[in-house]
Amino acid sequence: MAKSEERFLGIVPSPIGPIGLSLQSDKLRALEFVSASRALRTPAIASAKKVSRQLVKYFSNPKHIFDLELVLEGTPFQKKVWRELIKIPAGKVTTYGDLAEKLGSSARAVGNACRANPIPIIVPCHRVIARSGLGGYMGKTSGSKFDIKCWLLAHEGH
DNA sequence: ACCAACCCATCCT
DNA sequence: AGGATGGGTTGGT
Numbered sequence: 001m002a003k004s005e006e007r008f009l010g011i012v013p014s015p016i017g018p019i020g021l022s023l024q025s026d027k028l029r030a031l032e033f034v035s036a037s038r039a040l041r042t043p044a045i046a047s048a049k050k051v052s053r054q055l056v057k058y059f060s061n062p063k064h065i066f067d068l069e070l071v072l073e074g075t076p077f078q079k080k081v082w083r084e085l086i087k088i089p090a091g092k093v094t095t096y097g098d099l100a101e102k103l104g105s106s107a108r109a110v111g112n113a114c115r116a117n118p119i120p121i122i123v124p125c126h127r128v129i130a131r132s133g134l135g136g137y138m139g140k141t142s143g144s145k146f147d148i149k150c151w152l153l154a155h156e157g158h
Numbered sequence: 159a160c161c162a163a164c165c166c167a168t169c170c171t
Numbered sequence: 172a173g174g175a176t177g178g179g180t181t182g183g184t
Contacts, residue, residue, distance in 0.1 A: 077178060096168055100177090107168040109177045115167050116179085128167080136167030146167090165180080171173090 008032075010048025011039045012055045016148050019055065019121075021048050029071040030118045033148065058121070062090050062156045066122050074116060077105070081113035088127045090156045095131050115139055126152040 008020035011034070018039035022030040026047045034042075044052070051068060058064040072079055080103060088094055096107040096114075103110070114125040120138070126149045129135045137149035 075179075100168085106175090106177045108166060108175095109168090109179090111167040112165090112178055113167095125167085130168060132169085134167090139167070141167065149167090160184085162183085163181085166178095168176085170175085 008034065008038075008042045010044045010052055011042045012052045013039075014055065014059050016151050021051055023047055023051070024071045027069040027071045028119060028122065029073070031120055031122065033145075055121070059155075064090075068122065070119060070122070072123075073118065074113075077109070078113045078116055081110055082117060082119075082123050085114070085117070085123050085125055085128065088124055090124070090127075091158075093127045093129050093153070093158065095129055096135060097131050099128060111135065121152065124152075127156075 007022065009023050010021035012019045012021065016033065018034050018036060020032045020034040020038065020042065021028065022032075023045075028051050054064065054066055054068060058066070072082055074082065081099065084099060084102065096110045100107045100110045110128070114128055115136070115138070117123050117125045120126065126137060134146075134149065134153075135141070136146060138145040140146045
């Protein structure tokens, strides 16, 4: 897979740090948590404004429903999982196992697909938890990355 | 192109 | 604690 230099076209400030946006012909393709220094030297382009506005709304109102066009690039299985994630409303959570059952797969495979999610927050992988415990986030089961999952869940009332 | 081995944000006993 | 699990990735041929 091409590890092409990721270029952020917009930056959104948020309570959990700056968020970098990558777009592809006006559609959101990737979202990443970035460092403050990275944020400083990233210009924002006009087409990022719609995404930016909606993220700001979400951070002030966790019930905000995103209405954005997304570019989801992944294997067929990953896309199936991600499309399921989008159906989970704010305030609700599901488990890796339940999702796996719905898809006729296994819990660990679902976890793998969640980890590969290119658009966290908007594709709400944080709403998938383990049957026992919270599971992980961005490849981690503890630490600052994982804390973001806890923050998002708390933001949504958990 | 295939295959084996290895990695996991799990789950059950 | 240990085993089953299935999708992805990597490295070999």
